[in-house]
Structures are given as C-alpha cells and as structure tokens.
Amino acid sequence: MTATAAALLSVRESARPNAMPIYLDNQSSTRLDPRVLDAMLPYFTEQFGNPHSASHPYGRIAAEAIEQARGEVAALIGADPREVIFASGATEANNLAIKGAARFTREHPRGGQFRDHIVTLSTEHKCVLESCRRLEQEGFQVTYLPVEASGLVSLDALAAALTEQTLLVSVMAAHNEIGVMQPLAEIGELCRSKGVLFHTDAAQGFGKIALDVEAMHIDLMSISGHKVYGPKGIGALYIRRRPRVRLLPLIDGGGQERDLRSGTLPTPLCVGIGRAAAIAAAEMTAEAQRQRQLRDRLQTGLTRRVTGLRLNGHAESRLPGSLNFCFPGIPAMQLIEACPGIAISTGSACTSASVEPSYVLRALGLSDADANTGIRIGLGRFTTPEEVDFAVDALAAAASRLAAESGMAGESSNPI
Amino acid sequence: MVGALIEAPPEGVIFVSGGTEANHLALLGTGRDRILVSAVEHDSVLRAVPEAERIPVDRDGIVELDVLDRLLATDPRPALVSAMLANNETGVMQPVAEIGRIARMRDALFHCDAAQAAGRIALDAAAIGADLVTLSAHKLGGPPGIGALVVTSGLELTPLLRGGGQESGRRAGTENLPGIAGFAGAAGAAAAQIAVYDRIRELRDSLEAGIAAIAPDAVVLGAAVSRLPNTAAVAMPGVSAETQVIALDLDGVMVSAGAACSSGKVGPSHVLQAMGVGPDLVASTIRVSLGWTSSKADIAHFLEAWAALYRRCRGRAPRARAA
Numbered sequence: 166m167t168a169t170a171a172a173l174l175s176v177r178e179s180a181r182p183n184a185m186p187i188y189l190d191n192q193s194s195t196r197l198d199p200r201v202l203d204a205m206l207p208y209f210t211e212q213f214g215n216p217h218s219a220s221h222p223y224g225r226i227a228a229e230a231i232e233q234a235r236g237e238v239a240a241l242i243g244a245d246p247r248e249v250i251f252a253s254g255a256t257e258a259n260n261l262a263i264k265g266a267a268r269f270t271r272e273h274p275r276g277g278q279f280r281d282h283i284v285t286l287s288t289e290h291k292c293v294l295e296s297c298r299r300l301e302q303e304g305f306q307v308t309y310l311p312v313e314a315s316g317l318v319s320l321d322a323l324a325a326a327l328t329e330q331t332l333l334v335s336v337m338a339a340h341n342e343i344g345v346m347q348p349l350a351e352i353g354e355l356c357r358s359k360g361v362l363f364h365t366d367a368a369q370g371f372g373k374i375a376l377d378v379e380a381m382h383i384d385l386m387s388i389s390g391h392k393v394y395g396p397k398g399i400g401a402l403y404i405r406r407r408p409r410v411r412l413l414p415l416i417d418g419g420g421q422e423r424d425l426r427s428g429t430l431p432t433p434l435c436v437g438i439g440r441a442a443a444i445a446a447a448e449m450t451a452e453a454q455r456q457r458q459l460r461d462r463l464q465t466g467l468t469r470r471v472t473g474l475r476l477n478g479h480a481e482s483r484l485p486g487s488l489n490f491c492f493p494g495i496p497a498m499q500l501i502e503a504c505p506g507i508a509i510s511t512g513s514a515c516t517s518a519s520v521e522p523s524y525v526l527r528a529l530g531l532s533d534a535d536a537n538t539g540i541r542i543g544l545g546r547f548t549t550p551e552e553v554d555f556a557v558d559a560l561a562a563a564a565s566r567l568a569a570e571s572g573m574a575g576e577s578s579n580p581i
Numbered sequence: 582m583v584g585a586l587i588e589a590p591p592e593g594v595i596f597v598s599g600g601t602e603a604n605h606l607a608l609l610g611t612g613r614d615r616i617l618v619s620a621v622e623h624d625s626v627l628r629a630v631p632e633a634e635r636i637p638v639d640r641d642g643i644v645e646l647d648v649l650d651r652l653l654a655t656d657p658r659p660a661l662v663s664a665m666l667a668n669n670e671t672g673v674m675q676p677v678a679e680i681g682r683i684a685r686m687r688d689a690l691f692h693c694d695a696a697q698a699a700g701r702i703a704l705d706a707a708a709i710g711a712d713l714v715t716l717s718a719h720k721l722g723g724p725p726g727i728g729a730l731v732v733t734s735g736l737e738l739t740p741l742l743r744g745g746g747q748e749s750g751r752r753a754g755t756e757n758l759p760g761i762a763g764f765a766g767a768a769g770a771a772a773a774q775i776a777v778y779d780r781i782r783e784l785r786d787s788l789e790a791g792i793a794a795i796a797p798d799a800v801v802l803g804a805a806v807s808r809l810p811n812t813a814a815v816a817m818p819g820v821s822a823e824t825q826v827i828a829l830d831l832d833g834v835m836v837s838a839g840a841a842c843s844s845g846k847v848g849p850s851h852v853l854q855a856m857g858v859g860p861d862l863v864a865s866t867i868r869v870s871l872g873w874t875s876s877k878a879d880i881a882h883f884l885e886a887w888a889a890l891y892r893r894c895r896g897r898a899p900r901a902r903a904a
Binding site: 193194209221253256257260292391415418419430 | 597598601605625628629746754755826830836
C-alpha cells in the first residue's frame with residue numbers, strides 16, 4: 166500500500182466512529198478498495214500519457230495498462246477482452262446497449278424489415294426504463310413485464326411476451342433495490358432459442374455473483390466500477406462477438422473503443438475497474454459467504470426484535486449483502502432520520518430524493534402505504550460483524566420508539 | 582470552481598465523462614434543425630452530426646466569417662453554430678466573439694469547444710459569447726474521465742444519457758465525484774497557471790525561431806495568427822511525420838503526428854487539409870505541445886534532435902547555426 170492510500174485509510178478509520186455513520190448502502194456506491202487506489206495512483210501522476218497517443222512511450226504505457234484492465238474485466242465474466250468496451254459507467258453502458266442495438270437494427274433492416282419490439286421488466290433500473298421510453302418515442306414497441314411477488318420474472322410470462330418482432334430482452338442480473346437475482350441462464354437460453362438478443366444490467370451483480378456470458382447466453386452486459394469497490398466515472402459494456410452483436414454508437418469522435426465509444430479513455434479509472442475485477446475474481450466466493458453470514462445475522466436479529474418485519478424480494482435468490490425490509494407502519498424516511506448512526510436508504514440513490522413510493526416495491530404488489538415503509542440495507546466488503554450488530558440495535562430501538570409514538574406495536578415484547 | 586474557470590454561473594455546469602460527450606450533448610441536445618460546424622473542429626464535433634454543414638476556414642485556419650453570415654442568412658431554420666476556441670492540432674484560435682456576435686444576430690445558438698484552450702488562456706463566457714461551452718479536465722491538468730458542458734443561458738437540452746435524473750435531468754449516471762473534485766482543483770489552479778503560459782509562449786517562440794534558423798524551408802502552420810501559447814504545428818518538408826515522430830522518439834523527444842485520438846490511424850489531417858495546405862506539407866507536419874514542466878533545456882534538446890534529423894534527411898553537411 167502506498168503512503169497516500171495508507172494515509173487516506175487511516176484518516177477514514179479514525180474518523181469513522183464519531184464523524185460518519187456506519188455505511189450500509191453499498192448498492193448505491195462502494196468505498197474504493199485501497200488496493201485499487203494503489204493500482205490507479207501511478208496513472209494519475211507519472212504515467213499520465215494519453216492512451217491513444219501511439220507515437221511515444223507515455224501513450225503506449227497507458228494503452229498497455231488499459232488492455233490489461235480490459236482483460237481483467239473480461240476474465241471475470243468469461244469473455245474475450247475484445248468483447249469489452251469501456252464507458253463512463255453503467256448508465257452509459259445501458260443506454261448504449263439498448264438504444265445502440267435498437268437503432269442499429271432500424272438502420273440496417275433486412276429486406277425492408279426490422280424487429281422493433283423490446284421486452285424488459287417493470288422493475289428495471291431507471292436508466293434502462295428511460296432508454297426504452299426514448300425508443301418508444303422513436304417508434305419502437307416496448308413490453309414492460311410485471312414481476313412475481315418475489316421480484317423474479319416469470320419465465321412463462323417472458324416466453325409468452327416474445328414475438329417474431331422481438332429484438333431484445335433486457336433483464337438485470339441482480340436488483341439494486343431488493344437484491345433479487347434473476348434466472349439469467351434460463352432467460353439467456355430462451356432468448357437464444359428465439360433469436361432474441363439478451364442484455365443484462367449487471368451493475369449490482371458484477372464481481373459479487375458468478376456471471377458467465379457463455380453459460381448464460383448473454384449478448385450484452387452492463388458493468389459499473391464504483392459498485393464493486395472500483396472508481397466512479399467508469400463502467401464497461403460486454404458486446405458479444407460470436408455471433409456478432411452490432412450497435413450504433415451514442416458518442417462518435419476519435420473512434421476509440423472500436424468506434425463504439427469515442428472519447429479519451431481515462432487510464433487511471435480503467436486500471437481501477439480492472440484491478441477491482443481482479444480482486445473480485447480472487448475473493449468473490451469467500452467474500453460472498455462472509456457477507457451472506459452477516460446478512461443472515463442482521464436479518465435474524467431484526468426479525469427477532471421487530472414485530473411484523475417483512476423481507477421484500479425472494480428470500481434465497483438474492484445478492485449476498487442485500488436486504489430490503491418493510492417496517493410495518495413506520496414511514497421509511499422517519500426510520501432513517503431516527504437512525505443517524507447508520508447510512509441506509511429507501512432505494513435507488515437516483516430516485517431517493519423523490520417522495521413517490523418505490524415503483525419497485527409497488528411492482529411486487531405492495532400498497533403505497535407499505536411501499537413507503539421499505540428500507541434498503543447493503544452490506545459490503547468492509548462491513549464488520551460489530552457494525553451489523555450496531556445496525557440491528559439502532560434499527561430495532563428506533564422502530565420500537567417510532568411505533569410507540571404512533572401507538573402501534575413495534576419491538577417484540579417476547580424476544581427469543 | 583469549474584464555472585468560475587470561464588466566469589459562468591455554477592448552475593449552468595453539467596458534468597459529463599469528457600470533452601467528447603460534452604460536444605455530443607451540445608450538438609445533439611439543442612434540437613436545432615441546422616447544425617453548422619467549422620471545418621477544423623475535433624472529430625468529436627464533426628462526427629456527432631456527420632451531416633452538419635461545414636463552415637470553411639482560410640489558410641490560417643480561421644473561420645470565414647462572411648461565409649458563416651451568408652450561410653445563416655440564406656436559410657431561416659433555427660441553427661446551431663459550433664466553433665472551437667483553439668485548435669488541438671495547430672493551436673490556432675478562432676475569433677469566437679465575432680462568431681458569437683454573428684450567430685446571435687442571426688438567431689443561431691453558438692457552441693464553443695474550449696477543451697484545448699481552457700487553462701492555457703484566460704476565458705470569459707461573456708467574451709466568448711457562447712450559449713454552450715465544452716470543457717475537459719485532463720487537458721488542463723485535471724483527471725481524465727471528467728468534463729463539462731457549460732450552459733450559459735437557460736437553454737433546455739435533450740439528454741444523451743437517460744436514467745436516474747442526475748445533473749437536473751440533463752445527464753444521468755452516478756456523478757464521478759473524485760473526478761469532479763479533481764476538475765475543480767485543476768480549474769482553481771488554472772487561473773494561477775495562466776501566467777506560466779507566458780513563459781511557455783516564450784519557449785514556444787524560441788523553438789519556432791530555432792527551427793527557422795536551422796531550416797529556412799520549414800513551415801509553422803498558423804504562425805501569422807493568434808494561437809495557443811503551447812502549441813506548434815511544424816512541417817519539415819519532404820520528411821514524413823511518421824519518420825519525424827520515430828526519429829525524435831529515439832532521441833528522447835515525444836511529439837505526435839496530430840490528434841491523439843487519431844494518431845494510431847493513417848490518413849492526412851482534416852484540419853490542415855481544410856486550411857488548404859498541400860498534401861506533401863500535410864504529410865510532413867508534426868505537433869509539438871509544451872506543458873508547464875517544459876524547460877529551456879527541453880527546447881534546446883528538441884532543436885538538436887530536430888536539426889540532426891533535418892540534416893540527415895537533407896544529406897547535407899552541418900550548417901552553421903544562425904542562433
């Protein structure tokens with residue numbers, strides 16, 4: 166660890182108990198792993214060359230570092246490095262995958278015909294839904310499939326939604342708000358059998374659960390750096406080569422990234438996401454198990470102490486560190502304000518400023534009132550058992566107090 | 582901080598992933614029917630709207646203002662004009678205030694790509710007279726992967742990236758906060774750095790004087806007009822740019838044969854072609870850009886290497902140096 170990274174870490178560690186709440190919102194963003202920072206720093210300082218300047222070593226060293234990072238990202242999902250392009254984040258990757266595939270198909274019709282139908286889930290991330298809405302304005306047809314009460318897609322419903330005109334299915338790997346993991350392999354197989362492209366937004370899943378583009382028949386996969394202990398401002402899109410998936414770029418210019426995404430590549434950020442992927446590859450299995458245990462500890466603790474606590478989303482098929490609960494009768498914002506010692510949220514950071522009840526929880530069949538009580542908790546690589554215990558105490562005590570204030574049952578009177 | 586770099590209000594600053602994205606957002610986001618771009622724009626502008634009308638430039642690389650005025654006057658559709666503040670290959674600066682004035686007079690919007698100029702010369706949004714300004718952090722000593730489009734008026738833009746509604750709905754995606762902080766730091770430091778560029782201008786001028794002394798047939802493109810203080814596009818007639826880059830590289834001098842984004846590609850520079858530079862001269866032009874770490878010794882070293890190459894290629898005995 167460099168002196169800088171060590172210093173940053175020690176500042177943060179010492180500041181933690183007093184100044185900053187315990188961080189349990191790892192779905193919205195994660196802390197940069199100090200090992201990732203170490204890998205990045207030289208590319209901010211000595212190795213600052215423009216990776217596209219092929220005429221001198223400054224540029225070539227940067228270019229080599231980027232290619233190594235590309236390989237590390239590709240390796241984690243069983244892809245060829247040539248199938249991975251870098252973008253500014255998962256939002257851009259999702260926009261590029263969905264709009265790019267649709268617009269390419271429209272620009273290159275076969276025999277005057279092109280497939281103009283897209284299927285996605287009503288619970289997808291806003292940037293997927295907004296990209297689809299944009300395509301609707303451009304004349305495409307979009308089916309927003311409802312999900313089951315568990316948050317999982319019904320494969321029968323999906324199969325029934327596919328038509329001769331269906332071009333693309335977009336289903337996220339793991340959910341940002343409720344943590345549920347969709348059956349990617351089954352969806353991929355279905356899509357492949359119908360000749361439909363399969364895109365998955367793996368912003369939450371990448372580096373946390375096993376993803377294999379071959380076994381899962383994935384054609385396009387969006388990846389984020391800052392959700393996996395890498396830097397913000399960088400993401401990637403996997404684009405299948407065989408059979409080749411063709412996209413129309415969103416951003417033209419110098420022709421970087423095989424003409425699919427122009428713009429000077431930010432070398433330190435590419436190196437960061439590469440290192441983050443390599444660390445995840447080495448540690449994912451053990452880390453998933455560790456987080457699952459912490460998650461169970463949190464869930465058991467809260468269930469024991471909060472009467473009527475309800476888990477949202479499938480109990481088994483979920484990300485190791487992700488939980489979403491309804492605290493009955495307690496508006497989520499009140500609970501969050503009552504727990505200043507922990508950093509949690511009601512859902513997606515993008516929409517958490519909104520006062521609307523979560524559209525995701527509504528899609529699971531919850532009433533507006535219930536959806537307003539939904540709390541998202543995200544454990545991460547740096548979460549400790551002590552922090553989990555602290556969170557259980559804080560949440561249970563706050564829930565009890567708020568319930569008493571509003572004259573409702575809160576903390577269970579007969580703890581086991 | 583970033584807004585202050587060009588004396589613009591902070592609420593107009595939209596953070597994006599870099600200059601290329603900012604240029605796209607500007608050209609595609611205003612929804613104007615007609616887009617006019619100068620012929621020497623960066624590829625990220627030219628390719629954002631391939632069907633855009635090209636405004637010709639003169640031999641010095643300066644936009645032909647009367648042609649621009651005529652183009653705008655003869656077609657009443659709402660238009661957007663895009664012209665860069667300073668060219669990335671030659672350093673030539675456009676008369677942006679004039680361009681902005683013409684655009685305003687003809688009810689057109691004006692977008693100015695200031696990626697190359699910011700931090701090297703003092704900027705003032707009001708003086709530029711642009712509705713939209715592109716900035717890039719890594720061109721002014723900030724981190725790569727962050728840039729901004731500055732909207733100086735209350736203009737509404739159609740977003741390029743849709744999603745979580747960040748940046749007031751104008752650009753979705755989790756903000757690259759360390760990048761933004763680095764950008765702000767660089768923007769703050771840039772004000773102080775601009776004085777440094779007076780020194781760099783002297784170095785650049787001494788480099789060009791040195792070249793003129795060594796090789797009377799060498800050409801500095803855009804030498805007659807206002808240029809960025811750190812950039813020189815120098816032609817060594819009859820010697821390919823590639824040869825020069827490799828030979829200078831072997832002597833420990835890093836230069837490039839044009840824009841970095843396209844320097845891996847073959848093909849003559851569209852910038853020099855638009856200036857009416859002949860194909861032979863285009864093929865023998867290199868770009869030299871100095872930074873704040875450049876020193877007198879670096880210039881002397883460059884001139885030595887350049888002179889050695891020149892003499893080798895001319896097959897002449899060493900001549901007496903005039904300076």
